[in-house]
Amino acid sequence: MLSLATIRKRWASFLGTFVALGLGVTILAMTALVLTSAEPEVPRRYAGTQVVVQSPGVDQSDGTFTPSKPWSQQRTAELLRALGGVPGVAKAVPDRAFYAQAVIDGKPVADPGSELRGHAWSSAAFGPEQLVAGSAPTGDRQVVVDASLGLAPGSPVTLLTVTGPAAYTVSGTVKSASFYVSDSAAEALAPGVRVIGLVTAPGADVSAVAGAAAAAVGGDGKVLHGDALAELEAKSAEKTRWIGMQILIAMAGLTAFVSIFVVASTFAFAIVQRRREFGLLRTIGATPRQIKRMMYSESLAVGVAAGLTGVLLGALLAPALGSLMVEGGLEPAGFTVRFQALPLLGSFSLGLVVAMLGVWSASRRAARIAPLEALREATVEHRPMTRGRWIAGGVFTALGLGLVAVAADSESDSMINNALYAAMALIVGLTLFAPAVIPLIVRLVWWPLSGLRGATSMVARESSLTAVRRTASTAAPVLVTVGFAVLIAGLFQMKATGYALEETVKQEATSVVTAQGTPGLSDAAVAAVPGGASLLPTQLYAGGTDHVGAVGMSDTAFQKARTRMTVSAGSLDGLKGENTMVVKASTASWLGWTTGRSVPVTFEDGRSVDVKVVAEITDNSSTSSVLLTTGTVRAHDPSALTSVVYTAGTTSPSTLAPLGAQSLSTAEYASRTNSEDDDLVQIFLIILIGMSLGYTCLAIANTLLMATAERAADFAVLRLSGATRRQVLRIVASESALAVGIGTTLGLLIAVVTLLGIRSGLSSQLGTNVNLNLPWSTMALTIGVCLALALVSSVLPARMALRRTSARVAV
Template identity: 30%
Template sequence: MWKLASSGVRAHRGAFAGTAVVLAVAAAVLAVTGVLLESGLRTQAAGDLASGGLLVSLASSYAGTLLVVVVMVVAATVSLALRSRRREFALLRAVGATPAQVRRAVTLEVGVVSLVAAPVGALAGLVGARLLDPLLVRAGMVAPDFTSALSPLPVLAAVALIAVTAVPVGRLGAREAARTAPTAALRLSAVEDREVGRGRRVTALVMTLGGLGTAFSSLWIPGTLGGATASLSAFLLIGAVALAGPVVVGWIFDRLARMRPGGRPATVLAVRNVRGFSRRLTTVVVPLALVVAAATVQTSVNRAVTTAAQQQFVAAVTADLVVTPAADAAPDDVAPDLAAPDLAAQVAAVPGVAAAVPLATVPGQVRTDSEGGALAWEATALRVVPAGTTALDPGVVRGSLADVGTADTVAVSTDTAFQTGAGVGGTLTLRLGEDVVDATVVAVYSRGLGVAGLIVGPATATAHGLPVVTDTLLVDVAPGADLAGTAAAITALGATAADPGTHVAAAMRSAGGENDVGTALLLLLLAVVAVGAASTLAMTTVARREELALLHRTGTTRRQLMAMTTVEATITGVTAWVVGTVAVVPAVVGVSAGLLGGPPVVDVAAYAVVSAGVVLFALVATALAARPTTRVATAVAS
């Protein structure tokens, strides 16, 4: 059996080479995620709870989407590599191989390729993970001297995940050929069957309903958690298309064929081909559609969250001006101690200022899991707000914000309340400095994205040794005073003063480091999908060598064959764009409805670039594979 499996790998090294590249890239990205997680845990263990918690949260949030994408891409690539060998499996059955022997041979083949490609990719990801260190430092997530922790654990985890995904897919891919009678298998290897089994139909229906339901989960799951949950809708719907793909894609191509395209023979051939080989093309459409869906949902959810945070901050701040120390203030500036506790006194002395309410931020951790352990603590920033202030309205829905004046009390956002189960009158376990505190929840508010997830009073922070340093002032201007003149006078002290809308917009623009980290992780995610799509396009085109040779024998020129494959690639790319767009619409609508309560927010620029890129990618990848394939096919036919 080992000899049969090794011979199969050597005989089909071209197809397995594409599969190996996909497995290696997937393993590399998984290893990067593992490095982030391990670095976060080690940083927490070293005493830097805030930075470690941020890294753990980043890795955890990214890992869920990544695992879904890796499973889908690896499954599509491995199944396509095996589908092109249906005739071979049929011949093995015809000469006496049992179904169990076929399955074992395929399992060994896929296992060998996985155990060779995955470690190589994982080691590359382990080394390349340190390229993210400067981005993490620039984003302020870690200390300037931070270095990612490298160990064999991320490599082993990545290899295990790839093997667990690829090997079962390989067995499933050989299952149909192994169970089919040899004569029937030979017949089916020459034509495609659009029908899918009852199990796949039911699973596709369940995933479709689940995707539509998940899309609007942000209506009852608040904040960023609701947005993240709703974004999974796009992946569930793409998964449903992958399961029911031959039916869905075949239906689309049938409608296209009924348009009766006239004119050039290449166009007619292309339309007929895509209609007759919908199952084969589904494995190409799904990865390309996944590119559109993944990029659009990630960028659009981020934009919706940013927009919601801006809206909530403007609604929460009732003061006229928001004052912050200048980020580039030099030691010899006019107000060198502006970030010190006397900030409020200096600003309050400015003519025209009626009141200046100081706000501060202190680091902490909140326990989200009663089981304990490093992963049970989530890093957070607690907003320190004086009790009884009217300059900040976080939208209290239960309790009273005035009660945070007592030590060891806390007000929580609806997001935090949902995640922790904390309610008014209950307790929330916090880690403040070296102390673990069971803080009493005195209020629940709705504007957590714009304000903060947790609000405490100065008494709580000082009781546990946390320095309360004013970083923001909410300034009310006296009636009749000149707002612009007051702002200019405050600016002359070396601070920045702006209305709430201008302030929050500038703050969002200055968060470029965090955006860079998110962009880098998104590009890694898209790299997995793009490599998978390129591999499927190349394997699909190369597998058509006999078909192209037959067309050449019947009079089709090589130029017409190239034109035919170009038209097919265009149809495939546009179909993938349509499927990806349709799959992402519910998620975008649901996220915007939950976070903003208004029309959908879409990152139009990112969507346009990805949409055009998918169609262009299909054309280029197909052309690169079609040129040598048609050359060989015409040479054989001649």
């Protein structure tokens, strides 16, 4: 009863906790509903197929979302004969997929991303696709296209494939984004097969067909039917969905963490304001355990109310979040949110756990208040730093500085991770040290202004020094947000710039030819850049489920890059012709490959070939695990597209545009982040920074509203002492601006120190100067919002308090 009475009396003090928990439960409920609704779906192309055989899968623990190991042409023919004889199967059809994109008015249209839209006409039965007009393709230069392109049967059309633009004739149209060519033409473009669809006879027993098909393929494939057909989802779509899930999980984790932070800071600041109240309770016989129980009861009551509100809002807003995920490309079209009781119940329960964790530290501090100490002590905090706070702050700060040093000498990937850990440790350390650091900063700020010292500035300075906890409670969330926002945005910019520069430095390029409106560069686009250094990525499959990424390097690219490679065994001169490769030392150790040995490798066409390891290089010599010649890659991977071409010259835009390419300077290329993954990462950053900023605004507003509401008597005394209303408001505004400035300074210090460590490490690794590109727009927005909210949250309540008569309030 006492807890409920306290909440009714001090409802303004609990408003911030209620909003923080309510918002947290709302986000948790939304993300939980979207996560439980996000499941793989059967691709539209296979909507009319009941039984499918998929080639053997590979290990996915490396997070690359590599497709299954393809069958060769010979093995595909054997499986077609075996599956065609299964009772109930009318026809077994291989699904051949290759890159195809229409060129209209001199420009490629409808960038397919990583999706392969070219197929053999026989696989149209999987849909099944119905001709809108015209007929099926028969010749090698006939194609069925999407009716939305507006091309009638008999019209000429240019298709961009891996070899370059090719002239075709439209034989028919369908309502599909795919391009269908004759089976013979598709076999030349996509010899490797990963899926064989079984067209069942009318009335066939699907389960019996699936069982017989499994016996026919043995261990060389996996039979899918029913709900298992969702495993046919493209790896690119699976990767996109996975990134979306990481964003949702990060949202949920950040929500829980910051909710605890806001609740803990609210109750911690409330302890300072309620010391006399707790002292009176101790005086009349309340035990420390009862004080703790009262605070837990207060938090539980607020948590239940906020949890119920959050669950209701989360259920209402979840469909809107699902729509945003679809628009952002993080969920497939047609994705809908399904309402389930378990995610909502879990979100409500987690909200209560957050409420209890947030009040834990504050309740322990309140229980330690002695009756006489609380009754004698003024509102001034004489000991803002406890022994435990000193120790914890020192440990986290030392850990952060150590990780900064470690990050500078780390590899590229571990460098980024170590830098993040370093910044997190430093943020926690400086947040703990804030009450001790703030007096020093306040004196340093006012020392240059000593000659201009007036009554207003003196009162603001002394108020900040005496109410250290209030200043620290306002500065701490600003420190966290500014440091977090600047660090993450700066890391992203530096990582994109550094990794883009890594190959341009090795290739000594002044310009880069890259894709524009296409997923990669065709052979024709590469040939349009004389003397260019090109990279042709592919995938290699070793024994069992092992696989490794490889890149085919042109002679120019290899000759320029080899000067920066460190050979640990063999000779780089051996990389020539077909079926030779250079391997990174870690990859060779993992797969058991040794220099001078020929090892069996399966390529994208499904053929297994013995490839000779001519040299091993150190891991920092190349970004790719295996280096091949472009001739080797093209001989076994007819669908591979070149990623970039590095050149020291320039190429005419009119030549590159019809080929889906563009020429950029190295500076432009390094700053570009327009790939699909980078767009998703940008969304990720915007969400996390936005949530962090939102919660920080809540913490600032809550702290200042609580503090200002309790200072009505102080304002009245100032008025009785001769201060005008404008002077009082100026004092309040100065205190708030000073707190935001302190948090900003400490946050920027942490972010810049960490970013400088990464800059030093990347520059050393790349052998060139990597610029420190601070995210000025993010920085300005974050600081501006924090400052504006701090001023509004302090000045408006102060203005309302000043409306009362000075004498009445002072009493």
